[in-house]
Amino acid sequence: MKRQKLTIVGAGSTYTLGMMNSLIAEKENFPLSEIVFYDIDEQRQALNAKATEVLLREKYPEVTKFTYTTDKKVAFENADFFFIQIRTGGLVAREKDEQIPLKHGCVGQETCGPGGMAYGLRSIGDMITLVNEIRSYTKDAWILNYTNPAAIVAEALNREFPNDKRILNICDMPAAIMVSYAKILGCEIWDLVPEYFGLNHYGWFTAIKNKQGEDLTAQLKATILGEGIKAVDNEIANDPSWQATFDNMRTMLADNPEFLPNTYLQYYLYPEKMVSKEDINNTRARQVINGREKRVFDLANRIIASGTTANENLHADIHGRYMIRVAASLAYNKKDIYLVIVPNNGIISNLQADAMVEVPCAITNDGPKAFAVGTIPTFQKAMIESQLGYEKLVVDAWFEGSRQKLVNALTLNRTVIDVPKAKAIVEDLLIENQRYLPQFK
Numbered sequence: 001m002k003r004q005k006l007t008i009v010g011a012g013s014t015y016t017l018g019m020m021n022s023l024i025a026e027k028e029n030f031p032l033s034e035i036v037f038y039d040i041d042e043q044r045q046a047l048n049a050k051a052t053e054v055l056l057r058e059k060y061p062e063v064t065k066f067t068y069t070t071d072k073k074v075a076f077e078n079a080d081f082f083f084i085q086i087r088t089g090g091l092v093a094r095e096k097d098e099q100i101p102l103k104h105g106c107v108g109q110e111t112c113g114p115g116g117m118a119y120g121l122r123s124i125g126d127m128i129t130l131v132n133e134i135r136s137y138t139k140d141a142w143i144l145n146y147t148n149p150a151a152i153v154a155e156a157l158n159r160e161f162p163n164d165k166r167i168l169n170i171c172d173m174p175a176a177i178m179v180s181y182a183k184i185l186g187c188e189i190w191d192l193v194p195e196y197f198g199l200n201h202y203g204w205f206t207a208i209k210n211k212q213g214e215d216l217t218a219q220l221k222a223t224i225l226g227e228g229i230k231a232v233d234n235e236i237a238n239d240p241s242w243q244a245t246f247d248n249m250r251t252m253l254a255d256n257p258e259f260l261p262n263t264y265l266q267y268y269l270y271p272e273k274m275v276s277k278e279d280i281n282n283t284r285a286r287q288v289i290n291g292r293e294k295r296v297f298d299l300a301n302r303i304i305a306s307g308t309t310a311n312e313n314l315h316a317d318i319h320g321r322y323m324i325r326v327a328a329s330l331a332y333n334k335k336d337i338y339l340v341i342v343p344n345n346g347i348i349s350n351l352q353a354d355a356m357v358e359v360p361c362a363i364t365n366d367g368p369k370a371f372a373v374g375t376i377p378t379f380q381k382a383m384i385e386s387q388l389g390y391e392k393l394v395v396d397a398w399f400e401g402s403r404q405k406l407v408n409a410l411t412l413n414r415t416v417i418d419v420p421k422a423k424a425i426v427e428d429l430l431i432e433n434q435r436y437l438p439q440f441k
């Protein structure tokens with residue numbers, strides 16, 4: 001197996017050390033020769049990088065070269081794979097995305113509703129610039145993107161780079177849900193094969209089978225309806241917010257037992273409940289700043305100070321392992337089946353061709369090959385179409401600098417609907433984000 005050179009873009013991320021643990025856990029599946037870190041924030045990246053130097057020395061000596069840099073040429077030349085995980089505006093901007101809609105009585109969330117719209121508008125420009133810069137150094141490398149909101153980023157990249165078949169947008173949420181399914185079913189996530197359709201953070205599992213083809217869906221639904229389902233992946237198992245989200249999966253399934261819902265549907269199906277439980281002074285961004293961000297950088301500082309990871313309880317989580325397994329399947333033509341985001345082009349036969357859909361694909365060295373979904377039922381189709389309209393209008397608005405299209409987008413979004421509210425929220429979000437969005441005069 002050829003060893004790969006991997007560049008992490010946004011290496012100052014709170015997910016980077018977890019990704020390193022996952023690369024170590026997956027080194028047989030996705031062997032690396034070289035890792036490069038790239039970020040625009042030198043200090044933030046250096047913390048993760050200095051801890052990674054210790055980690056690699058102790059646990060991944062096969063990586064013979066590790067570099068961290070803010071120089072694009074050094075970072076982008078000759079890489080085989082890019083994993084991108086940037087957050088334009090940082091967690092501070094995320095907090096505003098969550099607070100502004102809440103002030104208007106609407107869902108305040110990172111990727112859903114008006115908060116997701118603002119985050120999408122900030123992400124599009126940086127992502128287009130990054131892909132252009134990467135492609136000026138390498139045409140063939142695989143670009144795997146986690147940057148959110150993945151639905152809007154995928155739509156924008158597909159428009160800007162329609163012929164680039166080596167950009168793949170990915171979300172870890174279905175995989176994190178499948179880790180919980182696997183726990184219920186007494187197996188490993190990698191033993192399960194999902195049948196699923198939707199947009200990113202907006203979809204449904206229609207079946208869960210094992211690799212022998214046995215359909216486990218009825219058993220799974222019965223357990224979730226009877227006993228509920230817990231977040232079990234390491235990263236989220238002890239997080240009250242994620243446990244509450246997983247509790248809501250039982251409610252969603254009870255209210256509509258047809259399919260198994262993605263957790264994010266809670267924001268669209270129960271917007272009033274989601275708003276009522278929020279504390280505007282302690283939204284999710286603030287919890288992450290005080291939680292994951294602090295935990296990760298405390299860990300990095302301890303590793304750097306002691307010069308060893310021996311005193312730490314390190315673990316790989318599904319976020320990293322999922323991306324790495326997709327990369328391995330691309331690199332070595334494994335044809336493993338994963339949910340990824342691809343142009344529809346008839347996969348869902350009664351949905352427009354140019355939707356970016358999240359569906360199961362066999363991941364080959366020629367990219368993802370989707371399995372046909374066929375027709376989807378009226379209820380899910382109608383929900384998807386209004387959300388798709390919202391996503392496409394946000395991307396149109398970014399390219400055209402159109403406020404009207406942002407208002408129309410929020411009018412379609414189930415978390416807003418009301419035109420006066422949509423206008424007021426657009427106004428506030430554009431004022432807050434004007435330095436990122438000069439096209440909106």
Ligand SMILES: NC(=O)c1ccc[n+]([C@@H]2O[C@H](COP(=O)([O-])OP(=O)(O)OC[C@H]3O[C@@H](n4cnc5c(N)ncnc54)[C@H](O)[C@@H]3O)[C@@H](O)[C@H]2O)c1
Nearest residue numbers: 010012013014015039040041085086087146147148171172
């Ligand atoms: N797709 C998914 O399912 C999924 C899952 C988890 C996280 N994410 C996404 O991963 C990203 C990272 O999340 P986080 O909470 O760790 O954020 P973070 O703010 O901790 O880290 C992001 C890093 O990106 C850097 N950055 C920002 N703009 C950049 C640019 N133009 N070029 C290079 N670096 C840049 C920042 O300096 C920072 O170090 C976010 O977009 C988040 O939404 C996606």
Ligand SMILES: O=P(O)(O)OC[C@H]1O[C@H](O[C@H]2[C@H](O)[C@@H](O)[C@@H](O)O[C@@H]2CO)[C@H](O)[C@@H](O)[C@@H]1O
Nearest residue numbers: 148171172173176233235236284288317318319
């Ligand atoms: O609110 P956050 O920052 O904790 O999470 C937002 C992200 O949530 C999902 O990712 C989960 C993932 O599902 C889980 O496996 C684990 O790795 O934690 C992640 C978040 O903590 C979602 O898929 C992402 O798109 C969100 O950014």
Ligand SMILES: [Mn+2]
Nearest residue numbers: 150171172173
């Ligand atoms: Mn996601």
